[in-house]
Each structure stands twice: as structure tokens, then as C-alpha cells.
Amino acid sequence: MITLYSYPSPNGHKASIMLEETGLPYETVRVDVTMGENLEPGFLAISPLGKIPALIDHDAAKGPRRVFGSGAILEYLGEKTGRFLPTDMCARTEVWNWLAFGVSDVGPTSVDMFRFGVRAPEKLPYAIELFKSELHRCYRALEAQLSQTEYLVDGEYTIADISVFPFIAVASQTAPTLFETYPSMKRWHDLVSTRPAVQRGMVVPE
Ligand SMILES: N[C@@H](CCC(=O)N[C@@H](CS)C(=O)NCC(=O)O)C(=O)O
Structure with a gap:
């Protein structure tokens, strides 16, 4: 299971599109950036800049793994699934x-x-x-x-x-x-x- 931390915005949508494309099971936690929820300590431990999107992959090798930022998330999920990322x-x-x-x-x-x-x-x-x-x-x-x-x-x-x-x-x-x-x-x-x-x-x- 993956937990996606996001908010309706283009950067957040990159992560949710990729999760939908790969079919990986995920749940979404809405982090309201307009209310400062992104600056709470619990979220900063996952995303040090306090920005969405971020995720925790609970099924990663060696235990739960955090990934923050849309670029890292796309790359991580591409590597994890071998999809939407050419090998050539x-x-x-x-x-x-x-x-x-x-x-x-x-x-x-x-x-x-x-x-x-x-x-x-x-x-x-x-x-x-x-x-x-x-x-x-x-x-x-x-x-x-x-x-x-x-x-x-x-x-x-x-x-x-x-x-x-x-x-x-x-x-x-x-x-x-x-x-x-x-x-x-x-x-x-x-x-x-x-x-x-x-x-x-x-x-x-x-
Ligand atoms: N480099 C990051 C940027 C993420 C970003 O700017 N997220 C915005 C929402 S689209 C955010 O969390 N803003 C809250 C803030 O800046 O405090 C990425 O590509 O994901």
C-alpha cells in the first residue's frame, strides 16, 4: 500500500496520475496547503520543504520509504513498476x-x-x-x-x-x-x- 499526501494542484496531479496509470494500491491523505497543514511536523518529516506531493511506500524493500517531490515520485514509481520509463x-x-x-x-x-x-x-x-x-x-x-x-x-x-x-x-x-x-x-x-x-x-x- 502507498499513502499519497497531496492537494488538488498540478504537482499533486502528476503523482496521482502515475499511481492511477500503474494501478498500484494507494490511499490519499489531503494536505491542505492553504491552511498550513503542510508545515506541521508530521508532514515535514515526510516532505522536508513542506510541499506536496509526497508519498510513503509501505511495501518498499527494507521497510517503509518516503518519496517527496513530483519528479522523484514519477521516477520512483517508474523504477518500481518498470512502466512508463524506457529501458533503452x-x-x-x-x-x-x-x-x-x-x-x-x-x-x-x-x-x-x-x-x-x-x-x-x-x-x-x-x-x-x-x-x-x-x-x-x-x-x-x-x-x-x-x-x-x-x-x-x-x-x-x-x-x-x-x-x-x-x-x-x-x-x-x-x-x-x-x-x-x-x-x-x-x-x-x-x-x-x-x-x-x-x-x-x-x-x-x-
Ligand atoms: N518541486 C516540487 C514543488 C511542489 C510544490 O510546489 N507544491 C506546492 C503545491 S503545487 C506546495 O506544496 N505548496 C505549498 C507551499 O509552498 O507552502 C514538485 O515538483 O513536486
């Missing part, structure tokens, strides 16, 4: 490239855009323009890749797709005209969206 070294390296892109580029830039464009009480044009331009830099990179490959890494759905998809899904909802500029990104988004495990994972926790 060339393809595997490409998976790492795009997995890291999801964790270090499109994810944080989307969050910064939301913070400075929506949340900030004072709107700073410099910050808004900077993050907008960085976000479109990410989208251009995705568009270029997806105009050549069905999924992010060749014709195979992998943890790289899961690492990026939830942020593109949210962006397409908040900016309905986004896909007019990025047709290949739309094709890929629509393809990934049809997966039943993705649909289930995107609503965990409720």
Missing part, C-alpha cells in the same frame, strides 16, 4: 530531459506567472512580462518537440508526459486561446487527456 538508454535520457523540464522549467514558471500575474497585490510589469516571456519560451520548446514526436519522447507515453501535462491542462483552461498558437501542444494535450488514468488522477484528491 537513449530514450531514457530523453525522458530525464523532459521530466526535469516539467519539474524545473514549465512548472515553476507557471507558478511564478500565477503568483505575479494573479495573486500579487501589487502588479509589477517587469515580473509579469518576464514570467510570461519565460513561459512562452517553455511552450515554444514543447511545440517544437511535439511537432516531431507523438509523445514527448518518441511514440511512447512516459513519465515525461506526466511531468508536463497537468501544467498545460491548467494553462489551457485559464487561457482558452493558448492552443491557437501551439497546435502540436493541443494535439498532444488532447491525446493525453483521453487516458482514463489521467482523467482519474486529475481529480485526486477531491
Whole structure:
């Protein structure tokens, strides 16, 4: 059994999509980050930064094991199940490239855009323009890749797709005209969206 600690958000959804895709048995503990539950000592012992997602694998070799952060969770579950992670070294390296892109580029830039464009009480044009331009830099990179490959890494759905998809899904909802500029990104988004495990994972926790 796996215990997933999460909250409805793109990073949390990466973990729940992967759990749904692999079919591993899991339970979900909702950690309300808006109420500070993520900063309680019990959760910090699992996720030192106090961020979701995190999980405990109670069936790991050598006893229960914690895994925190969406990238580590995708990699861990990919290794544990041997699924959505190619064995061929060339393809595997490409998976790492795009997995890291999801964790270090499109994810944080989307969050910064939301913070400075929506949340900030004072709107700073410099910050808004900077993050907008960085976000479109990410989208251009995705568009270029997806105009050549069905999924992010060749014709195979992998943890790289899961690492990026939830942020593109949210962006397409908040900016309905986004896909007019990025047709290949739309094709890929629509393809990934049809997966039943993705649909289930995107609503965990409720
Ligand atoms: N690098 C982490 C980032 C996780 C993250 O930013 N989680 C947010 C929710 S999407 C969070 O827990 N925020 C609470 C906080 O920052 O206090 C990952 O890829 O999972």
C-alpha cells in the first residue's frame, strides 16, 4: 500500500496520475496547503520543504520509504513498476530531459506567472512580462518537440508526459486561446487527456 499526501494542484496531479496509470494500491491523505497543514511536523518529516506531493511506500524493500517531490515520485514509481520509463538508454535520457523540464522549467514558471500575474497585490510589469516571456519560451520548446514526436519522447507515453501535462491542462483552461498558437501542444494535450488514468488522477484528491 502507498499513502499519497497531496492537494488538488498540478504537482499533486502528476503523482496521482502515475499511481492511477500503474494501478498500484494507494490511499490519499489531503494536505491542505492553504491552511498550513503542510508545515506541521508530521508532514515535514515526510516532505522536508513542506510541499506536496509526497508519498510513503509501505511495501518498499527494507521497510517503509518516503518519496517527496513530483519528479522523484514519477521516477520512483517508474523504477518500481518498470512502466512508463524506457529501458533503452537513449530514450531514457530523453525522458530525464523532459521530466526535469516539467519539474524545473514549465512548472515553476507557471507558478511564478500565477503568483505575479494573479495573486500579487501589487502588479509589477517587469515580473509579469518576464514570467510570461519565460513561459512562452517553455511552450515554444514543447511545440517544437511535439511537432516531431507523438509523445514527448518518441511514440511512447512516459513519465515525461506526466511531468508536463497537468501544467498545460491548467494553462489551457485559464487561457482558452493558448492552443491557437501551439497546435502540436493541443494535439498532444488532447491525446493525453483521453487516458482514463489521467482523467482519474486529475481529480485526486477531491
Ligand atoms: N518541486 C516540487 C514543488 C511542489 C510544490 O510546489 N507544491 C506546492 C503545491 S503545487 C506546495 O506544496 N505548496 C505549498 C507551499 O509552498 O507552502 C514538485 O515538483 O513536486
